[in-house]
Amino acid sequence: MQALIDQLLQEGYFAGMPHQAVYAIAMLLAAFAVLSFFVAPLAGVTSWLERRVWARMQSRVGPNRVGPQGILQWLADGIKNLLKEDIIPTDADKWLFSLAPYVVFVGFLATFVVIPFGGHLIVADLNIGILYILAVTSLVVVGILMAGWSSNNKWSLLGGMRSAAQIVSYEIPAGLAILNIVLVAGTLSMQGIINNQGWAPWDWYLFYNPFTFAAFFLYFTAALAEGNRTPFDIPEAESELVAGYVTEYSGMRFLFFFFAEWGNLYVIGAVATTLFLGGWQIPPVTDNPTLQGVLQFILFFVKAYLWVFVAMWVRATLPRVRVDQLMSLCWKYMVPLSFVCLLGTAIWMLIWPQGNRLISGAMFVLGLFILARFFIRVNYQIQKARPTLYLKPHI
Amino acid sequence: MSEIVSTAEPAFHTEDMTISMGPQHPSTHGVLRFVVKTDGEVMSEAIPDVGYLHRSIEKIGEKVTWHGYVPYTDRADYLAAMFTNQAFCMAAEKLASIEVARRGEFCRVIACELNRIASHLISVGTFGQDIGAITPFLHALRERETINDLMEEICGARLTYNYIRIGGVGYDITEETCRRISEFLDHFEPIVDEYNRLLSYNKIFIERLANVAPITLEDAFQYNIVGPNLRACGLKWDIRREIPYSIYPELEFDIPVGTGEKGTLGDCYDRYWVRIREMQESCKQLRQCLKMLPRGPAIAKVPRRFKPPAGEVYIRIESARGDMGFYVVSDGSEYPYRVRIRTGSFTAMSLIEKISRGLMVADLIALIASLDVDAPEIDR
Numbered sequence: 001m002q003a004l005i006d007q008l009l010q011e012g013y014f015a016g017m018p019h020q021a022v023y024a025i026a027m028l029l030a031a032f033a034v035l036s037f038f039v040a041p042l043a044g045v046t047s048w049l050e051r052r053v054w055a056r057m058q059s060r061v062g063p064n065r066v067g068p069q070g071i072l073q074w075l076a077d078g079i080k081n082l083l084k085e086d087i088i089p090t091d092a093d094k095w096l097f098s099l100a101p102y103v104v105f106v107g108f109l110a111t112f113v114v115i116p117f118g119g120h121l122i123v124a125d126l127n128i129g130i131l132y133i134l135a136v137t138s139l140v141v142v143g144i145l146m147a148g149w150s151s152n153n154k155w156s157l158l159g160g161m162r163s164a165a166q167i168v169s170y171e172i173p174a175g176l177a178i179l180n181i182v183l184v185a186g187t188l189s190m191q192g193i194i195n196n197q198g199w200a201p202w203d204w205y206l207f208y209n210p211f212t213f214a215a216f217f218l219y220f221t222a223a224l225a226e227g228n229r230t231p232f233d234i235p236e237a238e239s240e241l242v243a244g245y246v247t248e249y250s251g252m253r254f255l256f257f258f259f260a261e262w263g264n265l266y267v268i269g270a271v272a273t274t275l276f277l278g279g280w281q282i283p284p285v286t287d288n289p290t291l292q293g294v295l296q297f298i299l300f301f302v303k304a305y306l307w308v309f310v311a312m313w314v315r316a317t318l319p320r321v322r323v324d325q326l327m328s329l330c331w332k333y334m335v336p337l338s339f340v341c342l343l344g345t346a347i348w349m350l351i352w353p354q355g356n357r358l359i360s361g362a363m364f365v366l367g368l369f370i371l372a373r374f375f376i377r378v379n380y381q382i383q384k385a386r387p388t389l390y391l392k393p394h395i
Numbered sequence: 396m397s398e399i400v401s402t403a404e405p406a407f408h409t410e411d412m413t414i415s416m417g418p419q420h421p422s423t424h425g426v427l428r429f430v431v432k433t434d435g436e437v438m439s440e441a442i443p444d445v446g447y448l449h450r451s452i453e454k455i456g457e458k459v460t461w462h463g464y465v466p467y468t469d470r471a472d473y474l475a476a477m478f479t480n481q482a483f484c485m486a487a488e489k490l491a492s493i494e495v496a497r498r499g500e501f502c503r504v505i506a507c508e509l510n511r512i513a514s515h516l517i518s519v520g521t522f523g524q525d526i527g528a529i530t531p532f533l534h535a536l537r538e539r540e541t542i543n544d545l546m547e548e549i550c551g552a553r554l555t556y557n558y559i560r561i562g563g564v565g566y567d568i569t570e571e572t573c574r575r576i577s578e579f580l581d582h583f584e585p586i587v588d589e590y591n592r593l594l595s596y597n598k599i600f601i602e603r604l605a606n607v608a609p610i611t612l613e614d615a616f617q618y619n620i621v622g623p624n625l626r627a628c629g630l631k632w633d634i635r636r637e638i639p640y641s642i643y644p645e646l647e648f649d650i651p652v653g654t655g656e657k658g659t660l661g662d663c664y665d666r667y668w669v670r671i672r673e674m675q676e677s678c679k680q681l682r683q684c685l686k687m688l689p690r691g692p693a694i695a696k697v698p699r700r701f702k703p704p705a706g707e708v709y710i711r712i713e714s715a716r717g718d719m720g721f722y723v724v725s726d727g728s729e730y731p732y733r734v735r736i737r738t739g740s741f742t743a744m745s746l747i748e749k750i751s752r753g754l755m756v757a758d759l760i761a762l763i764a765s766l767d768v769d770a771p772e773i774d775r
Contacts, residue, residue: 058533154414158756161435230527231599240757242420317593319600320527322757323436381592 030123034112043263044074050262050312057316077255084251089152092248096150100143101249101256107139108260108267115270116190118280118296129190130178133271134171137226140260141167144235144245147257151248159244162323163235167226169330174222176338177215180345181205181275184212184355194279206276207363208355211344216276218338220307223268225326228261230315234323269307270300277303411439418447422525422760425770429747433756441751441759443744449774456723456734461487461561461701464731469555471736472772474517477503477510478714479736480559485640486710486723487561490703498691499563500642505576505684506549506558508677512583513542514715515670515677518767522667523594525764526603531594538586541579548572561701563694573685580678587675595671604667605658608750608762612661618746621739622717624766627653627669628661634713646683648676663765670767702729716740716767740772 005026009019048063048071055062064070088097114129116122126132141164148160184205185193197204206216225232235244246257273279280296321329348356417428426447432439452471456464468483469476481503488495495503520535543553550558550566558565594600610620615628625632633650635643651672653665705727711720717739724733743766751759 054529058530059537060533154412158433158436233527234757240422240760316530318528319523319594319597319603320757321599322603322755324755325602 034123035109039109039112039263040259041074042266043259044078045071046262046265046308047077047258048073049308050315053309053312054316057313081252081255086251086253087248089248091152093150093152096146097248098253100147100150101253101260103143103146104140104260105143105256107136107143108264110136110139111267111271114190115267116194116274116279117300118293119191120293121297122191125189125191127192128188130182130188130193130271130275133267134175134178137264137267138167138171140226140264147249148245151245153248155241155243156245156247159235159241159247162241163228163245165323166228166232166235166326169327170222170225170232170334173218173330173334173338174226176335176342177219177222178271178275180212180215180341183342183345183349184208190274190279194274194281197278197281199278199281199283201278201367202357202360202364203281204276204278207360207367209345209348209359210363211341211348212276213363213367215338215341215345216272218334218341219275220268220272220310222330222334223272224311224314225330227264227268227311229265229311231318231321232326233315233320234326265308265311266304268311269304272307273300273303279303409434416441416759417444422521423763423770424521424768427744427763427768427770427773429759431756431759436755436757438751438754438756438759441747441754443747445741445744445773447774448770450771452775453734453736456731458730460729461703461731462699464734465560466555466557469557470771471775472714472716472719472738472740472769473555474769474771475510475514475715476555477507477559478712478719480556481507481641482710482712482714482719482721483723483734484559484561485712486708486721487701487703489708489710490706490723490725491561491697491701493562493695493697496563496692496695497642497689498567499693499695501684501688502549502564502568502693503559504642504646505568505681505688506546506556506564508681508684509542509545509549509576510556511677511715512674513539513546515674516542518715518764519590519594519667519670522761522764523600525760526600528594528597528600531590534586534590534593538583541582545572545576545579548575560694560697562697563692565694567693568688573688576681577685580681584675584678587671591671595668601657601664603757604664604761604765605662607658607663607758608754608765609659609662610746610750614746614749615661618749619742620717620746621742622713622715623669623673624666624717624739624743626651627665629653629655634711634718638711640710640712642684645687646680648680651676663761666765666767700729702727714739716743716769716772736775738772738775740766740768743768744773 005023009022051073052062052064052070054060062070063073066072066076088094111133113123114126114132116125144163144167145160148156148158148163151157181193182188185196187193187196193205201207205212207213228235234240241247246254249257280300282292282295282299286292286295411432411434414431414433415428416431417423418426420427423429428444428447430442430444432441450470452467455467459467465480465483468479471479487493516535516539520532520539523529523531523535546556547553549568549572550556550564552558610624610628612628612630614620615625615630620628629652631650631652634640635648636650651669653661653669655662655665656668657664703725705725707722707724709720709722711718713719718737719739720735720737722733722735722737723731726732747759747762747766751762754762
């Protein structure tokens with residue numbers, strides 16, 4: 001991105017304008033492009049897909065009216081919410097109340113700056129990329145706490161407090177799991193981490209050693225908790241806290257919270273893909289740089305979206321844990337485990353500084369075995385344990 | 396209160412937060428209200444406030460004829476309307492000493508047990524939803540839809556049936572309906588296993604329910620807890636067995652009791668698990684009824700101007716929510732002199748205040764769901 005603008009400046013475009021202004025305008029345009037042409041449709045389609053996936057799992061149909069298979073449902077929802085009255089309760093703290101959704105939104109949107117969609121498709125390859133993601137996602141908790149406090153509603157307050165406790169706690173195992181990869185890769189830059197991995201699964205950091213393998217699941221669980229997803233969705237626990245911190249919100253402000261939530265799902269998947277699953281690394285199939293870029297983008301998107309699907313699946317399956325169980329899961333199990341992983345990886349690096357190909361291969365086989373077991377179980381549930389009398393009217 | 400708030404002088408001034416939970420709250424099963432005092436997540440008390448769904452059903456009984464009151468009883472508990480029908484009709488029959496047609500008795504039991512399954516499906520389904528699992532709720536409702544279809548075939552209504560009349564039942568059950576009911580049972584029994592795999596054996600679900608809000612047998616006696624909630628405390632007490640009525644003595648079925656297998660005896664999981672097993676027992680009873688269904692009229696001859704002799708009667712039946720009592724007084728006229736309904740949910744509500752102390756807010760939801768309290772049945 002920066003290289004492109006530098007080149008344009010050198011070639012004499014934008015003559016007479018201060019360089020800083022050109023950079024600022026370019027960044028704004030890039031942010032606008034990413035927001036309107038990628039993030040908004042992405043979050044929207046994710047919301048539609050989640051409802052459809054749920055519906056199929058719950059033997060319902062789901063939204064299928066707007067557009068083919070209902071894929072434009074998110075547009076209809078967005079327009080509806082834009083036209084709704086924006087209610088700010090009389091006793092609410094007006095400034096904080098109005099600001100909170102945008103803080104949450106910024107916290108999630110800012111992560112898109114460093115997400116590597118392809119070899120050259122990244123807004124800014126910061127040398128502290130992953131640290132930056134950890135830092136800006138923490139902004140979400142500020143927004144949620146603001147929403148919970150300013151609504152002047154007791155349910156919102158409880159939801160906000162729960163959320164603060166939860167997100168702050170789960171950042172620790174998530175950060176420690178990420179630190180495994182930082183140790184192995186020796187860099188914080190997202191592109192650097194991906195470049196250190198290969199396209200083949202046994203070159204991924206997921207299978208680098210048993211500790212990174214465990215760290216992946218630690219990261220994914222902790223990220224689900226950070227994203228307020230079931231089974232850790234206690235801040236907005238519908239059946240307990242009405243709607244948690246969004247109880248008093250309506251219209252577009254309400255939508256912004258969910259915009260952030262659904263977009264955040266993709267961020268979780270993207271970070272997991274970058275750190276553990278080889279990112280956009282494609283097999284050497286073509287020399288054409290454009291085609292390579294397209295393939296990289298598609299591969300990255302598919303890998304990341306796979307985890308979005310897993311999160312939906314988990315949400316449709318599992319009940320919600322209780323607050324104290326959530327905390328004990330974090331502090332008694334996940335934090336010690338992630339420390340063990342970190343220590344293990346460090347020792348591993350001492351013994352085999354270049355990694356151990358044999359064990360990577362073995363870990364890959366183990367991963368395949370687990371996956372195969374899983375699919376056999378799922379297949380059994382679908383084929384053998386299937387009830388035969390689905391939805392027959394009048395039997 | 397004393398268990399959670401320490402007696403030592405606090406360093407700074409703190410106050411319990413008083414929250415009004417309901418009547419508009421997603422998981423209060425209709426319009427219940429609780430005044431909850433919490434210290435953060437931990438409740439110091441939850442006081443139930445009933446009366447938001449009061450429709451004077453008992454008073455209406457004094458103003459309509461005996462036959463005309465049957466549809467009103469549906470509304471006393473619309474999730475298990477068949478039982479209220481049956482209880483009132485049994486009371487009227489006992490007052491007038493009417494012998495119920497034998498086929499009518501079988502039709503009643505078939506309809507009641509189907510209704511029990513439907514009611515328990517709602518109970519366990521909403522239980523899952525209150526705990527945060529949305530999918531099991533919809534799976535349970537899917538099965539209940541099929542039962543509703545069957546009910547429509549039996550009596551033309553899906554929710555408030557008005558099926559059981561004084562002297563028998565309104566419409567006879569046809570051969571075709573019998574075949575469909577047994578087809579449904581063939582389908583439903585494996586579904587219970589599927590449901591168990593999805594929800595009952597789920598680790599998180601068990602963690603949420605085991606050891607939460609156990610009711611001791613002593614408390615259960617003192618607060619008059621009945622039905623599945625009482626059986627979950629470990630007592631084998633079922634009106635169908637202990638004070639037999641209708642054709643239940645002829646049927647073979649087990650009475651599931653709580654065993655405390657996942658935690659303490661009488662905890663939320665036991666109450667849930669008793670309901671799951673009761674659905675299976677109802678399937679058994681239905682199969683027997685379908686096999687034994689005799690020929691003959693479905694309703695006895697009852698005069699249209701029904702005037703039972705003066706007197707009073709108290710009838711107990713085992714409803715989906717436990718011991719349901721109808722106390723009916725007749726003064727020999729066309730109208731009942733007094734109707735009083737005793738329901739299981741009402742007494743269950745009174746216990747909540749005692750056992751909710753020291754629970755977390757999320758546990759209160761589990762407790763309400765596990766007691767299967769039903770707003771129309773509390774207030775009537």
